Amino acid sequence: MADSSCAPEHQFPPTIAPRAERDQEPEFIAKLGVVVEETDESAFWLEFLVDTEILKEEEVKDLLQEAGELLKIFSASRHTAKKAHSKERAQSPVTKS
Numbered sequence: 001m002a003d004s005s006c007a008p009e010h011q012f013p014p015t016i017a018p019r020a021e022r023d024q025e026p027e028f029i030a031k032l033g034v035v036v037e038e039t040d041e042s043a044f045w046l047e048f049l050v051d052t053e054i055l056k057e058e059e060v061k062d063l064l065q066e067a068g069e070l071l072k073i074f075s076a077s078r079h080t081a082k083k084a085h086s087k088e089r090a091q092s093p094v095t096k097s
Contacts, residue, residue, distance in 0.1 A: 032078035
């Protein structure tokens, strides 16, 4: 659980740095995908701890709510980035090698 709970902070900050090259956009989208997966996994483990009665629901209620909110934010960010990248690719002229 410690690994999955730390992963979003390791993936997200580098992805928000300004990028000049268009070919780095897929990397940004992929990193957001990792953030979404790791956030979802963190929520899963919190729910698991409650389901197995290791922790009480009251102890993780706020964390589960925050995980859900972060998951929505990161998922929406990834969706927006994918949409913008697809739109940009469709509008860019095709170059022949």
